Amino acid sequence: MHQPTLRDDQIADLAFYMANDRCLNLSDAGAGKTPSVCVMQWYLWSELRIGTVWAMPKSLLKKNRRELLRFTGFGDEDVVIVDGTPAEIARQLGLPAKVFLMGFRRLTLSWRNLPAHVTAVHVDEMHMGYKGAGSQQSAALFALFDSGRMTHFLGMTGTLIDGKLSSAYPAVRIIDAGSYPSPQAFDDEHAVFDLDGRIAGWKNHNRLARILGRHAIRRSFASIHGEQEVVHIPEPVDMEERQRGLYDRFHHDAVLELERFTIDGTRPGVAFTRARQLMEHPGAFPDLSAPGRFIDILEGEPTAKEERLKIHLEEHHLNGKPLIVFTSMLPQQGRIARLLQQHGLTFALISGGISRKARDAASDAFIDGRVQVMLATERTASFGYNWQVSGGREVDHMIFATLGFSDASFVQARQRAIRGRRKSPLRVTTLEYISSIDQHICRIVHRKSLEAHRVDPSRPVLQLSGCNDAHHPAHATGDIP
Secondary structure, three states: OOOOOOOHHHHHHHHHHHHOOEEEEOOOOOOOOHHHHHHHHHHHHHHHOOEEEEEOOHHHHHHHHHHHHHHOOOOHHHEEEOOOOHHHHHHHHOOOOOEEEEOHHHHHHHHHHOOOOEEEEEEOOHHHHOOOOOOHHHHHHHHHHHOOOOOEEEEEOOOOOOOOHHHHHHHHHHHOHHHOOOHHHHHHHHEEEOOOOOEEEEOOHHHHHHHHHHHEEOOOHHHHHOOOOEEEEEEEEOOOHHHHHHHHHHHHHOEEEOOOOEEEOOOHHHHHHHHHHHHHOHHHEEOOOOOOOEEOOOOOOOOHHHHHHHHHHHHHHHHOOOEEEEEOOHHHHHHHHHHHHHOOOOEEEEOOOOOHHHHHHHHHHHHHOOOOEEEEEOOOOOOOOOOOEEOOEEOOEEEEOOOOOOHHHHHHHHHHHOOOOOOOOEEEEEEEEOOOOHHHHHHHHHHHHHHHHHHOOOOOOOOOOOOOOOOOOOOOOOOOO
């Protein structure tokens, strides 16, 4: 397969990393930080014989491993994910790999066992793992460098400041250790204390900005993609191991035996529906032994799409920007609603089971900015609503957790945030399970959009899949509507 190349701005980012042993990339989400970081890891090994440990939320492990193999000359044996049982982890850390990918907690527990050639630390979504100086994870990160074990550092995040300047301290501690001798020194420089000694505000922002200006690079989403109205970013997601096992068994055997009932996939239309339910909301799967009730066949484990969605929700929790989330499946909508609550995000909900009056009230709450997130089913909210601005801020991000089968509904749902001339590009994220019927659904939408385009050239042709096998019938299950 042809190896992709870096854009000019990504080449400039790479040059910045090469010139700075310890640095940050603070570019916006969607601006393309990952490819240049992958190539930096290739440079570290191929030119300097320095291996890298790459820490990140666990939901990104497989995705980032794929990106490494796409953008570099590394082979499968060179890039190892460290996760599993203690025995598996010990075996993985003993492999002669060049890059070790792991979660934040695993880095805290296992950094002393990394091979001697690994002296570079890269961190993806740094704001999710190192929010302040007092955590065990931050203490381990500091120890990595204080011990002299590590020589290079590269942190990635578009939201370094989490409402308080001190959230930047862990990163600053690594990239410019002499700027603040301790967390207390940072607070003395930047915090404003009330009469009770509590932090009431922040000051001296310019000093922190100067430090970051020396050691960090930042690109806005608009500077990369221009002022176009829509930038579609597909996000392929690997199913979690247990979920993948259930899905593949159902696909292969056309039947899946669970403890309380058996899922029959011998009838094509039913098989397709059950496969989507296994993919999108196994935690709220219809109880076929008791109609009207639901069970959790993953026994409390989140799906991979839910884990990926958490990263986006954390982003919006930090930046405070409005967000629209679409799903085509009601049980999944309920699961996402609980995730929003867990992340402290206020939201309004629209679905077919909600009255028109209640829908209008939900829409008004979002438009007025009384809630931060609009959670809606694609078909119900695909007309009439104007959600381009929420609370005086232009909506610049929309997520489709699942897709429906209609190109028109997708375009109309997307248009909820394009009701006039936009001041900023709209990022449209679509979540897609790899090797699943999601690719079939993308083909359906593409085919329908192509037919509409042939009649009306103003209608967009929708290429929504981010998977290489999007045009092959992998893991087909049942009829395609």
